[in-house]
Amino acid sequence: MDLQARADRLTQAALLIDGHVDLPHRLHQFPENPAGSTIGGDVDYPRARAGGLDAPFMSIYVPTELQDAPSTAVERANTLIDLVEQMAATHPEQFAVATSPSEVRQIAETDALALPMGLENGAGLGGKLENVEHFYDRGIRYITLTHGAHNRIGDASYDDSPPRWYGLSPFGTKIVSEMNRLGMMVDVSHVTDSTAADVLAQSDAPVIASHSSCRHFTPGWERNASDELIEDIADTGGLIMITLGSKFLRAEYQDQDEPIREEIRAHIDSKGWAEDAREAVAYRQRMRNENPIGTVHDVADHIDHVVDLVGVEHVGIGSDFEGVFALPDGLQDASGYPNLVAELLRRGYANDEIAGILGGNVLRVWSEVAAVGQKTRLTS
Structure with a gap:
């Protein structure tokens, strides 16, 4: 069997979980039927199935421009959750909402895509601690604390203005503790290094970066994770989920689009x-x-870098499909995951290591975070 055929079989056989897909935001802007072939974006049911994708985390994205209007930010988050639920209700053979690792595994035994959800931009909480539980009850299983600008929770890496909090705010500290209590993963993609350091000091559960790559290849760009941050996340038992956006892969790609x-x-x-x-x-x-812009080799280089630093059990995939403009050759939509798997096979990764990268690692972390929450609630 040739390498690509092996990759295709392995990708289809593995449980493939993508940590970050902005499909709800795209459909909110330009409604299409994601159960069929769509003209826009990177992900729909046919392309996902062709690529072996089982469970894309639906990003419930709250744009930065809404974060100064708390009620509007909360409303947008609820609207996008409604959209995901409607996808599943309208197309039950293609989509099913998932709120736990066991549900993901169960849905993966069917022809449907499992749809776990993460809230991108903690501004969607509207500045209210009780909304963490509200969104947990609605199915959110991680929160990306910031996005394009500093918010009430902490400082954002994309914000060029002076730091607002020099890390987590006092409110942000409470948010992290509440997420730990509920068993919700804390996502440090988009935050500054000082905010991430405060999160790591505060959290009693493993921490993730749902869609970040390695700063080693983009020196000075804080949006990607430094080697120190990768090591510190691994020390919590967490993982880095490598994004596919071209600008994340090499510094020289950042202006080519x-x-x-x-x-x-x-x-x-x-x-x-x-x-x-x-x-x-x-x-x-x-x-x-x-x-x-770029190639599948660039993505594999980022995976290699994390593996060399902290081990294969601390890396996953968080494509940022629908959330980035330029993508590398061979990974331009959800049908392309087998091309990455073929490259990992070329580099000598074993089947079980690849299965971990594709989904096993995030299921482990998600389960450990949920267990921390359960233990916390039982002892409080």
Whole structure:
């Protein structure tokens, strides 16, 4: 059997969990039927199934511009959860909401995709501690504490303004403790190093980075995880879930997408299309597909780096599909995961190691976090 065939079989046989997919946000902006082939974005049921994907964590994304209007931020989060639930209700043969590792495993035995959920941007809590439990009850199983700007919880790596808290805020400290109590994973993607350090000092449970890559390949870019942070996350028992976005992979890729974006904008303007017109969406997607930046080898390099630092049990995949513009050749949508698996096989990874990277590792961490929550509630 050739290598690609082995990769295809292994990917289909493994339980593949992607830590971060922004499909709800895309469908909120441009409604399509994700149970069939869609013209926009990176993920729909046919492409997911072709790529062996079993459980994409649905990102319940609250944009930075909403975080100064707490009630609006909470409303957006609830709206996107409603959208995910509606996907499952409308297309039960294709989608099912999952709130635990056991549910993911059960759904994976069917033809449906399991849809666990994570809240991206703790601003969606609206500044209220009790909303952590509200969103847990609605199915949220991790919270990415910040996004593009400092918020009430802590400081964000994308924010160029002076630090607001120099780490976690006092409110953020309470949020982490409440997440531990409920058994909800704490996600340090998007936070500053000082915020991440405070999280690691505060959390009694393993910590994750649901969609971050290695700063080793993008020196000085705080959005990616430093070697020290990777080691500290591993010390908690947690993991880094490598994102596929081109700008995360190499420093030299970070500005290569701008000419493509400019060409897209100019073409759409020349046609007089609205940004969300079907023609504009289709053209933008075609241009993305025709202009990959980077390769599957770059992604495997990040996996190698984490493995060399802390071991294979502390790495996973968090593609950021639907949330990034440029993607590497061979990994431009959810059908491409076997191409990454083929590269890992070329590099000598064993089948069980690859199965861990694809999903076993995040199931372990999720289970350990849930166990901490159960123990905390029993002893409190």
